[in-house]
Amino acid sequence: MANVLVVAETRGGELRSVALEVVTAARKAADASGGGEVHALVFGAPGTGAAVQDSLGRHGADLVVAVESAGLEHYDAESLAATTAERLRSGGYRAGFFAASAQGRDLAPRVAAALGVSLASDVTALELSGDALVVQHPVYVGKAIATLRLTGTPALASIRPGAVTAAEAARTPRLETAPPASDPASSRVRVREMLARGDAKLDLGEAPVIVAGGRGLRAAENFRLVEELAAAFGNAAVGATRAVTDDGWRPATDQIGQTGRMVNPNLYVAVGISGAIQHLAGMRTSGTIVAINRDKDAPIFKLADYGIVGDLFEIVPRLTEEIRKARSGG
Numbered sequence: 001m002a003n004v005l006v007v008a009e010t011r012g013g014e015l016r017s018v019a020l021e022v023v024t025a026a027r028k029a030a031d032a033s034g035g036g037e038v039h040a041l042v043f044g045a046p047g048t049g050a051a052v053q054d055s056l057g058r059h060g061a062d063l064v065v066a067v068e069s070a071g072l073e074h075y076d077a078e079s080l081a082a083t084t085a086e087r088l089r090s091g092g093y094r095a096g097f098f099a100a101s102a103q104g105r106d107l108a109p110r111v112a113a114a115l116g117v118s119l120a121s122d123v124t125a126l127e128l129s130g131d132a133l134v135v136q137h138p139v140y141v142g143k144a145i146a147t148l149r150l151t152g153t154p155a156l157a158s159i160r161p162g163a164v165t166a167a168e169a170a171r172t173p174r175l176e177t178a179p180p181a182s183d184p185a186s187s188r189v190r191v192r193e194m195l196a197r198g199d200a201k202l203d204l205g206e207a208p209v210i211v212a213g214g215r216g217l218r219a220a221e222n223f224r225l226v227e228e229l230a231a232a233f234g235n236a237a238v239g240a241t242r243a244v245t246d247d248g249w250r251p252a253t254d255q256i257g258q259t260g261r262m263v264n265p266n267l268y269v270a271v272g273i274s275g276a277i278q279h280l281a282g283m284r285t286s287g288t289i290v291a292i293n294r295d296k297d298a299p300i301f302k303l304a305d306y307g308i309v310g311d312l313f314e315i316v317p318r319l320t321e322e323i324r325k326a327r328s329g330g
């Protein structure tokens, strides 16, 4: 029986939803392997640990280790990597889990390199089995799933956002503070400011619903239809194919796919998207997939749970209207 360390990601002093997913995964893995504590490492400005302690406890953390400093208000790769590696090294942890978010993808390999241990990136399932960490990792743009056994301690994994559903596992966690292992003021790279896109309501990686548009929309201004459908759902983010972002109809940050964002929402609505393999690579693990396309042979229909064959310019406004009505109880 040994403990698991997770890095619980915060932004602007608040927990990101991926943090709760990673804590949930750690709790389940620890419980299924006969117990052990889940320790959540939190970085941020002074006060961050106390602010997130309850929420982390409600999802299964036994201990919150707060590393607080004015210099850690924003992500500091060097300081976070040194501190996480030091904690894993000195704490006798069996495993360390990260979110495979933009930050986690940067941090986890730095920690693995500092410790000289194995890291499985972007895993969709994991368990502690005997002396190994066994993970599932999609390969070949999601067409196959590799099962990897990581032996050695600590074994590290980053977990794909949305792959685990955050669940309650009530704990009353202890709060401990710890200094950073390296002073953020001496880091060679410093984040001075984080700019959020003014119109971005929900992050693609965290939205439970995504409405994505493709070249079938014909012009940038027609994305209004996609935005209205997303707004009707109330909890949806807008995504796009690379054809669309390359044409400048949407910002590159909206691109979903092999060379864009990997997303995993409960519901994915593909509007005027053909379903090229590179696009499917980023969204094929979505819960329910609905495709709207006028070409009945479009490859997206092979993956879709529900397919609507027809002209999106007729279908999307009607769908938006029906969803508005359904949500207002009409």
Ligand SMILES: Cc1cc2nc3c(=O)[nH]c(=O)nc-3n(C[C@H](O)[C@H](O)[C@H](O)COP(=O)(O)OP(=O)(O)OC[C@H]3O[C@@H](n4cnc5c(N)ncnc54)[C@H](O)[C@@H]3O)c2cc1C
Binding pocket: 213, 214, 215, 216, 217, 240, 241, 242, 243, 244, 255, 256, 257, 258, 259, 260, 261, 271, 272, 273, 274, 275, 276, 277, 278, 279, 282, 292, 293, 294, 295, 298, 310, 311, 312, 313
């Ligand atoms: C190395 C590499 C990496 C790539 N990475 C990515 C990536 O990360 N993400 C990505 O998305 N792509 C990526 N691509 C590009 C990818 O191969 C496709 O070109 C792209 O996904 C196609 O986008 P699309 O579906 O919007 O356009 P199209 O393939 O042109 O499809 C448009 C669809 O709209 C339908 N349509 C047209 N009019 C209507 C209408 N009125 N009503 C309903 N349906 C209509 C058509 O039937 C068609 O199926 C990559 C390509 C390469 C080579």
